[in-house]
Amino acid sequence: MPRILLSGFEPFDRDTVNPSWEVARALDGWQVDGATVQAVRLPCVFGEALERLDAALAVGERPVLVIGLGLAGGRTEVTPERAALNVDDARIPDNAGRQPVDRPVVAQGPAAYFSTLPVKAIVQALRREGLPASVSNSAGTFVCNHVFYGLMHRLATQAGLQGVRGGFVHVPALPEQAARMPGMPSLGLEMQVQALRVLLQTALTVQTDLREQGGSLR
Amino acid sequence: MPRILLSGFEPFDRDTVNPSWEVARALDGWQVDGATVQAVRLPCVFGEALERLDAALAVGERPVLVIGLGLAGGRTEVTPERAALNVDDARIPDNAGRQPVDRPVVAQGPAAYFSTLPVKAIVQALRREGLPASVSNSAGTFVCNHVFYGLMHRLATQAGLQGVRGGFVHVPALPEQAARMPGMPSLGLEMQVQALRVLLQTALTVQTDLREQGGSLR
């Protein structure tokens, strides 16, 4: 059966849980539109995260969809990312203590890749289901963007992966994290999992994205 | 069986749902520590809201606890309020089109009443359960504060109500509301209901509040 690769990250920055992995794990084995979700847990480490992703891409048949998930502390909504930048610039050390500054993810790679997910249709579908969502114009410059860029580069350049749709989605903190960080917005795990179900279904069935505004003034 | 009066508001400001009433309704009839929750739906109207509360206070036996719930759009946490001010100052019209400015809730009433809930113990209990919570130092100056002040004035001055514990708790928007208002933080209904369960239990069992800091620099 065709597979959907869905990655999440291990906890980072001294936390003990990462909703991106909790969501991916909860959907492992879930079937949608004739495909099955395969969850992959990535280390929050520059370089190693992409090695783990490469291993998952290499074993088994060509996926129909590859989506990376990551935590965006401070966001209130599920946010499909629009574009990945070819830069690593770490504000804090990663889980291996590395803190690259202004280095390309891929030497000689293009400055950016756009998501090939139908991000507008996804946001519309999520909102219709009562799930908070917006398009994001920046995936940051930490390991999330690193994986997003690395993924899109592989999908664009590796022979066996061309034409595979892919992208990255940031999710809010969990309420249990917010309970330890006063003022932090959150979204419950069940809502996040339900959002990813809607998102995967939309990504599999909508071929041409909506022409609906979702931009930002700045 | 002793009763706990738990009020919530009808929707306002052109919205179609108000989590404060959804939470109260969900707990109507719930039994805790030998008492039963009685949910009361208040109109979002200055004056009329207190008349409806008075009616609920008058019918039946003296409650063991009276808590008002209200929506605080923009907040991320369940926030027990510390104090009610003796002022009505409406930024928008209420549901009857009234917009009082700088009028006392109770003429000749004291400037403020403090909640008699153990707000620090409540916040600690909620956080321990993984539910985001903080003490709030301002209930605003709209119908929420109006009901909070009016309630505390009744508990302080009406013969049959003296000694009854009471207070007010603001809750965040629901995810379905946030789905219509990009950027708005939210907390799922089940989490809010669970938070109120923990809160009611704490309010019934903790007699002396914790001496734990919960203040604000400004």
Next chain:
Amino acid sequence: MPRILLSGFEPFDRDTVNPSWEVARALDGWQVDGATVQAVRLPCVFGEALERLDAALAVGERPVLVIGLGLAGGRTEVTPERAALNVDDARIPDNAGRQPVDRPVVAQGPAAYFSTLPVKAIVQALRREGLPASVSNSAGTFVCNHVFYGLMHRLATQAGLQGVRGGFVHVPALPEQAARMPGMPSLGLEMQVQALRVLLQTALTVQTDLREQGGSLR
């Protein structure tokens, strides 16, 4: 010549500057409407701050106006405070290492005092001059609120001070502070000083405050 007492605080929380004192100092000796500003620098210490204020109130003739200034890091506007609460609840230690929790400012004092400044007229006058301003409904529970409450209590209860107008105004951080704290909003010192000039003039000349909404929904 009649005097206006204008207090500001020394730096706190490991900072090296406090705009509240910089503003007060800049206006020391300034004359407006036949009165002269007398700046007073308060220690950021519970108790001692009020002792210093008492000393300034005691020496010299009865002031025509007494206004406390304090820093509210995170605010974008000059914010006249509406009410002071009778509670000390310190989130961080003060400059003497004290961290009172849920203690009254004045034992047996009323729960709150309202500012006797024309806060609505002040906000309107500031905005007309292109200076960002809003009414605030909470002065927090740290040394700022402590001084605000202590001041209003003295103006309400001390024989020689009755009828003297008073209040408290929070100001934003300075740009130089924001330069050390990424994301912190700020307002330049000259703007802050100009705002206080407009504020003092308005407080001296407007006897009855505007009936203009300035409330908050929560």
Next chain:
Amino acid sequence: MPRILLSGFEPFDRDTVNPSWEVARALDGWQVDGATVQAVRLPCVFGEALERLDAALAVGERPVLVIGLGLAGGRTEVTPERAALNVDDARIPDNAGRQPVDRPVVAQGPAAYFSTLPVKAIVQALRREGLPASVSNSAGTFVCNHVFYGLMHRLATQAGLQGVRGGFVHVPALPEQAARMPGMPSLGLEMQVQALRVLLQTALTVQTDLREQGGSLR
């Protein structure tokens, strides 16, 4: 004498002032490091803004530096932008009523261009002068990003412009704008002008940017 092209925008979104143009205008004719600032006022209109920029680039000698300025309402700091995306996605109509959705700025252009300004050195220099500043990872998808991308494309592809340094800088609202929009952060015009002086000098004198972290987790 060599020229620095510094563009600002006309007001938009029903406002009457735009700090980006006020800053550019204030620096028109200012000399720094042997070069003179030439201010250019751009219409806030997709397409026309770049036509106006083209006209300014075409007349006169090759500039040594080209910087676009734009207003980012809601930001607290002067923010040099890191990258421009090849997308127009307007959340509101521009000043000609156009609202493009998900169209490339330049058909067949690369997905993004990086600023060639030393953005880390600029942020460090600004902070050292007590001016709030941060690197931004998204210039949005409105006319600002449109001009930024169009500019970098011209500098990268037009024979006479290759090697010319360029970039884009967002500035906060002015206090007078914040006075009309409660809660909006601002930075005074003099501070903004001073920030641009420091920024231009840094851009002219620092050849290799600092290797200093300035990234974002998301």
